[in-house]
Amino acid sequence: MGFVLYLCRMNQLPNIRALSNEQLLTFLESIGEKKFRLQQIKEWLWQKHAASFDDMTNLSKSLRQQLSEHFSLPALTIDTTQYSADGTVKTRFNTHEGYKVEGVLIPTDERRTACVSSQIGCSLSCKFCATGYMDRKRNLTFDEIYDQVALINQQSESLFEKKLTNIVFMGMGEPLLNYNNVLAAIERITAEDGLHMSPRRITVSTAGVAKQIKKLGDDGVKFKLALSLHAPNDAKRNEIMPINETNNLKVLIEALNYFYAKTKNEITFEYILFKNFNDSLKDADELIKIYRQVPADLVNIIEYNPIDIATFQKPDEPAMERFMQYLEKHKVNARLRRSRGKDIDAACGQLANKGK
Known part of the structure; x- marks a missing residue:
């Protein structure tokens, strides 16, 4: 490209x-x-x-x-870095004209994952996400996205003496609304004269832009795809994710199947549990029906991370366990993803350029 x-x-x-x-x-x-x-x-x-x-x-x-x-060289620079008690590292970067954008390093025993942003702010206004309450200033350029990964990789080598193993496009912004720059960044990240990372270790997460999901299939991409589902039917999804009004579940299921037919790449569903909203066994039943319509590899059940501006709450542990056990009973490959970096607002849905 x-x-x-x-x-x-x-x-x-x-x-x-x-x-x-x-x-x-x-x-x-x-x-x-x-x-x-x-x-x-x-x-x-x-x-x-x-x-x-x-x-x-x-x-x-x-x-x-x-x-x-x-020529110019408008590289990202590090503004501030915060360290969580659980080892997570959140970095706020400066763009050349002074905008801020955040990325996160998430270390585990087996992996060092960079969670990177694709836009400065976001235009999708998901009701549970701190970034969704920000204005979208602009798309990040391909080299700015690359900078995030390179700088977080340097942090990983410095702090843990190991390179990054994985990259997830789950930070600020909707990657598929910055399609060309995201794909160009991934091309550079995977290049031999770049970071030479396998595309199989990269996951792009989308709130659901059906047209662009199909384009990924047509372009024959090699990376994994995650759909931020978060509700098991159109009525509930419309309530928390306005994008669903123009990209409903039927359209998204068709697009995901098209993507898989073209690429055979791994697909994951992301599903945040909200107390008394999408955490009942009836909700689980509807989620199972969606899961069985797509060759998805995994359903990530995610702990909700409260934000000041929204009223959603996290279910209690027994409710989350019931939901998980019901999925497992019905042969759904599901994993409960615990929050990391909550004490520094680095967890899923919390990135909003807060702090000093």
């Missing part, structure tokens, strides 16, 4: 990371530089993660000056 050359909003210089190899090589040759400089620059941009041209210390001062005069 070719990267579209876009202009840096602040100074109108082309973003160097949006250039193709051919474009950058043509520039280098035009100023009398040798071809091997291309590889050096690419290493700084994608593997050494330079935040400015001055960081590229094995380039001559004159070449660094030429690069800074002709």
Whole structure:
């Protein structure tokens, strides 16, 4: 996939990371530089993660000056970092023009997972999600998404002496409403001269954009797909997720089956339990019916993480256990996902750029 050359909003210089190899090589040759400089620059941009041209210390001062005069390098930088008692790390990043966006490192004994954002804010207004109450400022560019992963990978290596094992697009924003940048970021993350991560270790989570789910199938993507379901019928889903009014369950089930037929990639359902809303055994029955219409690998049952602006509550433990046992009794491959990072507002649905 070719990267579209876009202009840096602040100074109108082309973003160097949006250039193709051919474009950058043509520039280098035009100023009398040798071809091997291309590889050096690419290493700084994608593997050494330079935040400015001055960081590229094995380039001559004159070449660094030429690069800074002709191109921009609008890299994300770290604003604040918070550490949870359970080992979770939340980082707030700055964009070049001063917007904030958050990403999370979730360590376990077996995995180190980066939860990354795709937009600054969100336009979908899901009633239980803190990000849904924010305005969407803009989409993140492919290189800004890559920056999140690269910086969180550095944190993982520093704190746990191990690289990231997994990436989930479950942070701020709807990934499929930033389709081109998300796919371009994943292409760069999985590239040999990027982070060289297997696409099978990447999961893109969507609130349900049926047209784009089908496009993923047509494009033959290799990563996993998760649907944020959170309600077992259209009436309840309409109540908490306005996107369902234009992407109802019938349409989504059709799109998921189309995606699987085209890719055979793993599909997961995400289902947050809300007290006295979607946690009854009748709700479980309806969830089972949906599960059996799609070749889903797993249903993630998620603890709700309360946010100040919403009135939803988490069910008590016996209610969650009853729900889980009912699913298991009916041969549903379900897992109860406990919250991580609640003490720093880093858990599912809590990302909202809060704090200092």
